[in-house]
Amino acid sequence: MIETLAFLTYPAIDPVAIEIGPIAIKWYGLSYMFGLLLGWQYVKRLLATPQLWQGAAPLKPAQADDLLLWLTLAVVVGGRLGQVLLYDPEYYFANPAEILKVWKGGMSFHGGVIATGLALILFARLNGAPARSVIDLACAGAPFGLFLGRIANFINSEHWGRETDAAIGMVFPNGGPLPRHPSQLYEAALEGLAMFIILRFVTHTKFGLKRPGLVAGVFLTWYAVARAICEVFREPEPAHALNIGPFTAGQMYSIPMLLIGLYFIATARLAKAADPTDPAAADLAKSEKVAP
Numbered sequence: 001m002i003e004t005l006a007f008l009t010y011p012a013i014d015p016v017a018i019e020i021g022p023i024a025i026k027w028y029g030l031s032y033m034f035g036l037l038l039g040w041q042y043v044k045r046l047l048a049t050p051q052l053w054q055g056a057a058p059l060k061p062a063q064a065d066d067l068l069l070w071l072t073l074a075v076v077v078g079g080r081l082g083q084v085l086l087y088d089p090e091y092y093f094a095n096p097a098e099i100l101k102v103w104k105g106g107m108s109f110h111g112g113v114i115a116t117g118l119a120l121i122l123f124a125r126l127n128g129a130p131a132r133s134v135i136d137l138a139c140a141g142a143p144f145g146l147f148l149g150r151i152a153n154f155i156n157s158e159h160w161g162r163e164t165d166a167a168i169g170m171v172f173p174n175g176g177p178l179p180r181h182p183s184q185l186y187e188a189a190l191e192g193l194a195m196f197i198i199l200r201f202v203t204h205t206k207f208g209l210k211r212p213g214l215v216a217g218v219f220l221t222w223y224a225v226a227r228a229i230c231e232v233f234r235e236p237e238p239a240h241a242l243n244i245g246p247f248t249a250g251q252m253y254s255i256p257m258l259l260i261g262l263y264f265i266a267t268a269r270l271a272k273a274a275d276p277t278d279p280a281a282a283d284l285a286k287s288e289k290v291a292p
Helices: 027-047 060-087 089-094 095-102 109-127 131-155 181-201 214-231 249-266 280-291
Strands: 016-020 023-026
Touching: 027 060, 027 109, 027 131, 027 214, 027 280, 060 089, 060 109, 060 131, 060 249, 089 095, 095 280, 109 131, 109 214, 109 249, 131 181, 214 249
Parallel strands: none
Antiparallel strands: 016 023
């Protein structure tokens, strides 16, 4: 039986950050807003750093501003529809009015990443930019939103972890009387902070952003690994069809991300954007010239 002594106290933070009369602004909404704004500013900084690119950057400043709008719509719409379709379709189809109430929480990362990927491909095509480079930029800025989003999950007391007797366990106000892993903080650390450090290293290496698709590949691969680890501590979605044996729906949904990420890493090369002193790039350029 789990002991309930010597556990950390859950800091009961009001989910409402600002309340003026009938208007209430929640930390959850602010986390998305600031995550997108910080990611956008970081993308602009990457674009304004010439040494990171071989030749001109893939987007102009005005296009980066437009990208923010595209990303905002894709994240919100995709994240919400992902939650509806991938995790709780029975509830939302029985209560369709709840689908629009995004301020209550309930956003799926996997749904958001699918919608964002499609939006980025369309954005790149309409703006005459290389799709992989645009996706790389979005992935480089994504850890800000991931980190703040998981902190907001913690404040909302949602997506908490499994019951535990570890000293780090917390009793969540809506998670029953027994202590649980604060899995939202684990995800904030691995999906947000660690992700940023890893991607920062990749973008600032010799071939980081000069190899379109490399940053995106590392992002997808690391997220799949980090999510799989965190799902060990996170309470699984109840009665989900993809909770198979010891594996959870979150882990199952991460498998395609892992495979796509590895594919992006393996194919992350573009002869025209590569360093001409790289023998592999020179060989690739020759092969592409003679390819039918």
